[in-house]
Amino acid sequence: MELARLDLNLLLVFHHLLREKRVSAVATVLGMSQPAVSSALGRLRSSLGDELFLRTQRGMAPTPYALQLAEPVAAALDGLQQALNVRASFAPTTSERRFTLAMTDVGEMYFLPVLMGALAQSAPGVTLNVVAVTSVSLKDDMASGRTDLALGLLPQLQAGFFQQALFRQPYVCLMREGHPLATAAALSLNDFAAASHVRVIAAGTGHGQVDEALERQGLQRRIRLTVPHYVALGDVLGHSDLIATVPERFAQRVTAPFALTTRPLPLTMDGSAIHQFWHARLHKDPGHQWLRELVAQCFGDSTD
Structure with a gap:
């Protein structure tokens, strides 16, 4: 026809x-x-x-x-x-565009409060839709445009996508303020190994490197609880003598609300590098460029 x-x-x-x-x-x-x-x-x-x-x-x-x-x-x-x-041009003050972002539950807790505040100031009509990075179709969704931007420690997106480093963070030991180990000036390796631990799987991210690093050093932990994500960790730690090894910026979000405290890990472990990822199809899109710049301004570390 x-x-x-x-x-x-x-x-x-x-x-x-x-x-x-x-x-x-x-x-x-x-x-x-x-x-x-x-x-x-x-x-x-x-x-x-x-x-x-x-x-x-x-x-x-x-x-x-x-x-x-x-x-x-x-x-x-x-x-x-x-x-x-x-x-095409993009005017953030008048745009009503919706962006879809992929992130973990940790990312939701860390990124969204700041990002929504920034949007309220500079782009009040712009809306966000958040999806999980654990989706098996994440790569296809980004290639097709269904997902605009992914944030986090996402090794599955290292190849074939544009990326920008935002910040690096160490892992810390998180526990309630009244925990028996909370008053120690520094955690010993023996105390750390003997404590009761929560292990967070965090599928679809690179945070599984925590377990790998501990295993390489031959450290045997007492795992009392295993959870699939971080979202309930604050409540769990606040009402028990369990401890958890978590990214530092997650710890910063939950210490005050749940009366928790942190201690440096008593062993050497690489930190995590958090990036934003996007597909080539959106690389020159003016609205997408604006969004990436906003994310970089809100969360970028000048040392990265």
């Missing part, structure tokens, strides 16, 4: 249906009503002479013809978007 006879907006709906698999999700992403998305799909089916998507229990499944169209349509839309972004 001739391209002039096709409403190109329908291809945008088609592209997002391939990604989202659900009419409701596409409506949210494109700011349309669900009936409008269904109507657009109906018009596209009529124009192309194919069902394109079939309803299943797992959402809208593409037909073979839709799968054939997927890559060239995505490439065409991406090329058009990049061409438009080259000369």
